[in-house]
Amino acid sequence: MAEQSRGEQHANRAREMLRQGRLKDAERELRAAVASDPSRGDWMLQFGWTLEAIGRHDEALQQYRQSASLLPTARDPRLAQGVLLAKVGKHADAVTALESALRIDPKCETAASLLIRCLAQLGRHEDAETAYYMALDAIKRPATSHLEIARSLLARGDLQRAEHCYRRAITEGPSLGGARTELARLLLLAERPAETAPLLAEELRRGPIPAPFALEVARIHLACGRVHEAVQVLEQLARGEPSNPRLHLLLARAMRRRGDLVRALRHTEVASRLAADLPGLATEAALVGLARGFTQDARGLLIKELDARGAPTDRVDLLELVEALLNCGLVDRAAKALAGRFGPDVLHAHADDRDVLRLAARIALEQGASSGNLRLGRALSRRLLRVDPASVVALHNLALIALRRRRFGAAWAWIKRGRTLAPADQGLKKLRTLWLCTAWLTRQRRAVK
Numbered sequence: 001m002a003e004q005s006r007g008e009q010h011a012n013r014a015r016e017m018l019r020q021g022r023l024k025d026a027e028r029e030l031r032a033a034v035a036s037d038p039s040r041g042d043w044m045l046q047f048g049w050t051l052e053a054i055g056r057h058d059e060a061l062q063q064y065r066q067s068a069s070l071l072p073t074a075r076d077p078r079l080a081q082g083v084l085l086a087k088v089g090k091h092a093d094a095v096t097a098l099e100s101a102l103r104i105d106p107k108c109e110t111a112a113s114l115l116i117r118c119l120a121q122l123g124r125h126e127d128a129e130t131a132y133y134m135a136l137d138a139i140k141r142p143a144t145s146h147l148e149i150a151r152s153l154l155a156r157g158d159l160q161r162a163e164h165c166y167r168r169a170i171t172e173g174p175s176l177g178g179a180r181t182e183l184a185r186l187l188l189l190a191e192r193p194a195e196t197a198p199l200l201a202e203e204l205r206r207g208p209i210p211a212p213f214a215l216e217v218a219r220i221h222l223a224c225g226r227v228h229e230a231v232q233v234l235e236q237l238a239r240g241e242p243s244n245p246r247l248h249l250l251l252a253r254a255m256r257r258r259g260d261l262v263r264a265l266r267h268t269e270v271a272s273r274l275a276a277d278l279p280g281l282a283t284e285a286a287l288v289g290l291a292r293g294f295t296q297d298a299r300g301l302l303i304k305e306l307d308a309r310g311a312p313t314d315r316v317d318l319l320e321l322v323e324a325l326l327n328c329g330l331v332d333r334a335a336k337a338l339a340g341r342f343g344p345d346v347l348h349a350h351a352d353d354r355d356v357l358r359l360a361a362r363i364a365l366e367q368g369a370s371s372g373n374l375r376l377g378r379a380l381s382r383r384l385l386r387v388d389p390a391s392v393v394a395l396h397n398l399a400l401i402a403l404r405r406r407r408f409g410a411a412w413a414w415i416k417r418g419r420t421l422a423p424a425d426q427g428l429k430k431l432r433t434l435w436l437c438t439a440w441l442t443r444q445r446r447a448v449k
Contacts, residue, residue: 008033011043018050026050034063041070045077052084060084068100075105082114091118106138113144120152128152143173151182159190175206178213184220191315193224204233211241218250223314227257245274245281252284256291264288279309283321290324299328311337322359331366338363347380354391357384361397374401392422399431408439 011033017026030047034040048063061084068077082097098115101108112135119128128149135145150165166183169176180203184196200217203209209217214237221230231254237247252267268285271278286301302325312318318341325334338359343349346360357380364377381397388394395418402411415435418428 011040011046015046023050023054027054039070041067041074041077044070045074045080048077048080052080057084057088073104075101075108075111078104079108079111082111082118086114086118091121094118095122102134106134109135109139109142109144112139112142113148116145116148116152120148120155125152125156141172143169143176146172147176147179147182154182154186159186162186163190177209178203181209181213181216181220185216188220188223188314193315196220196224197226197229200229211237211244211247215244215246215250218254219314222250222253222257223316225316227254230254231258243274245271245278248274249278249281249284252288256284256288261288261291265292280305280312280317282308283312283317287320287324290327295328298324299330302328302330303333306333306337311340313341315341319355319359322363326359326362326366331363334359335363335367347376347383351383352387354384354388357381357387358391358393361394365397365400374404377401390421392418392425392428395421396425396427396431399428399435403431403435403438406438408435411435 011030013029017029027050030043030050033043034047037043044063044067048060048067051060051063061081064077064081064084068074068081071077078097078101082094082101085094085097095115095118098111098118101111102115112131115131116128119131132145132149135142139145146165146169150162150169153162153165163183163186166179166186170179170183173179180199184199187193187195200220203217214233218230218233221233230250234247234251234254238251241247248267248271252264252271255264255267265288268281268288271281272285282301282305286298286305289301290298311321318337322334322338325337338356342356346356350356361377361380361384364373364380367373377397378401381394381401384391385394385398395414399411399414399418402414412435415428415432418425419432422428
């Protein structure tokens with residue numbers, strides 16, 4: 001009886017120490033409590049929680065298992081075991097523990113959502129969907145289960161169902177942190193960038209968010225062309241995490257797109273000092289260098305980054321890369337990167353996308369002067385002009401193609417139309433000079449004959 005009383009005293013002191021954050025002292029008291037009465041599974045569970053908080057995971061797991069053996073109808077030891085096993089990446093073992101917890105309490109949302117995540121991590125997607133439907137049947141508003149199955153569906157490329165589940169998660173759990181950001185990422189993949197802005201604004205309006213989500217918010221803004229919004233998020237985050245390398249990479253990208261090359265270069269250098277092998281850093285350094293006129297250095301960096309990591313997936317980033325490759329003379333690499341993202345038949349698959357049409361036309365013209373390339377470049381430029389009647393690039397392309405084909409009347413008509421829209425355009429002025437020289441030489445040759 002005295003031993004039991006001493007054990008209770010140790011356990012009570014441990015609870016007070018845990019409230020004060022004194023983990024080491026709480027561990028000592030709980031160890032004494034468990035030693036005084038090894039049959040108390042609840043003390044063992046609390047001891048395991050304390051060991052896990054300290055970071056001694058193996059000992060914590062041992063306490064959870066002993067607690068579960070002493071408390072055969074208790075959910076919490078099995079749930080704690082499953083959560084910790086999932087945290088350390090032992091997903092198969094976590095599944096067993098979580099299924100055991102759900103057999104005792106089918107309405108435990110934490111166990112249900114974590115089981116879906118572990119099954120998806122193991123590649124058992126059908127079992128994950130079964131666990132999801134069981135959660136729908138047992139739990140009234142399983143917001144986190146919707147979120148986990150949405151992540152699984154997104155990983156499998158099922159964007160339509162993933163979007164539905166993300167929206168259900170947000171509806172049933174409006175306070176879920178990061179869910180709106182994840183949905184915005186999905187919409188970006190689905191090439192619906194305009195729909196991401198209200199989601200991200202709502203995410204930020206709900207209060208401070210963790211740094212990884214804030215960086216993702218900024219990245220999505222940049223990928224959608226919203227530089228001002230991205231800078232606002234990044235500058236606010238920089239006050240709390242000034243040594244985050246990814247933060248400086250995104251700031252470099254934002255400053256370059258704003259035309260502030262001095263600050264872009266500074267942030268690129270800081271990111272390089274913090275993490276020299278950061279994905280995307282070499283590409284950003286190349287783009288900044290290219291904007292400053294260092295074409296050869298940029299060319300080497302772009303080749304190295306493409307060989308190591310491949311092309312980016314975000315639309316704006318990829319289009320920037322393709323244009324940079326063209327500016328460095330890497331036409332074949334630019335063509336491969338554009339086709340890898342938008343497919344080989346841009347003219348039909350992306351007939352209303354002016355940016356893709358513009359780059360595809362330029363690639364066709366720079367790949368050579370063969371009749372096939374000229375024909376494709378002409379078709380792409382005509383389509384671009386139909387989409388954007390004020391496109392000086394399309395008029396320039398059509399004039400150049402007509403000159404290459406010695407169709408001087410058509411070339412002059414395109415040049416005249418372009419100069420009406422943009423009288424100061426240097427490219428059209430050069431084309432006019434080229435037209436005059438080529439037409440004069442052609443007349444001289446005819447005269448000699």
